[in-house]
Amino acid sequence: MPAKKKAKSSPKPSSTKRAKLRVLLADDEILFRDVIKDRLTMERDIEIVGEADDGAAAIKLARQLKPDVILMDINMTGGMGGVEATREIRKSLPKVKVLMLSSFTDEVHVMEAVQAGALGYISKRLPTHELVRALKTFAEAGTMLPQPVMHRAVNRLNAASRLGETGLGELTQTQMRVLALLGEGKSNKEIAEELGCNVKTVKNHLNILFQKFDVKNRTEAVVRGIKAGLIAGR
Template sequence: MLVADDEQLIRAGLRAIVEGEPDLTVVGEAADGAHAVAEAARLRPDVILMDVRMPALDGIQATRRILEPAGRAPKIIVVTTFENDEYVYDALRAGAAGFLLKRARPQDIVQAIRMVAHGETLLFPAAIRALATEHGRAPEGGARWHGRLTEREAEVLRLMAKGHSNAEIAEELFVSPQTVKTHVGNTLAKLHARDRTQAVIFAYETGFITPA
């Protein structure tokens, strides 16, 4: 894992939390976004904890640059002081897998790292809805892309926006978890979304789902 934050004390604290776990290792640190981009390319970490407000290059631009090349890319968790922060929303739009508050409990930080490392997304429905309400762009015309989704895929997207897991969606729709997994994969592909968070943000920004 790579830790990117301009405050040495924060980096040291996060490193101590992570390295206290037998299955997690910090392979490097970065004090700004430009350094984070360089270290991500050099070290190829599985997960990056990325501060959103850094000098030289902020966490949003760093996230975009790290995720831009095709192929294997690390999972990025943005770390912030305030959850209702436009920087956080922009980082999620750029492809971050989720976000954590700097005041989060150590066990929550560790759990989040393990989740994204295993391909899960840190989707907090209430927080995403609040961010979309505060910082979301004007609807771009959901009807233009809504036709790409089948009726069942649209249902799955709405349930994803509520934070439902595949198992919970399967129970709600009376289908198998494997069927839900297929629908989720198809939905992400049609929306050109990297993960569930990006798909949900896209749904808010096109007006398919309204924050209210």
């Protein structure tokens, strides 16, 4: 009898189908949220699992849905902001990655986001196709910070840790900013314009700085800040 031909088995379909990136959107601007959502839904490997219009809603949805990434607006009016929400989410959900969205790209805002637990920080002004690319890169790499700002932020974080070692106590983010502006030779009025506050508030910050540094004037404060490594010498 002729030998039976062995049936050729067809190759098995791959069982390693890549899971979609599950994203939670948190932004109080409905129009911006809709634009981003429409663009992200065009991506086969991304799934929008929920939307929040303030920090409290973002926390609630994050705990319910456990997304891979949260696109979080840093400033959300009318409720809890992105920084506070990020801090709470990272406490209870350390595996959830937060990519902070902001119109601000200065080191003060970056530091606030990083200290709260955000692993990435990008501008809301990016074209949508670049934002999508940044989101995917962030999901794979785990971090994304503007390079020039990142270096300045890291330097300031290191300086803040050195502050305790020098016995000068702790400074708030605003006080660090005031000290940096002092080092640039800014007047009280110019500092107020930079911070978006009035001159009286600036004077209050200066008085606190003088007390913490045990100095009597602006020049002594700058010198003390340079010696502590908090600001660069001019």
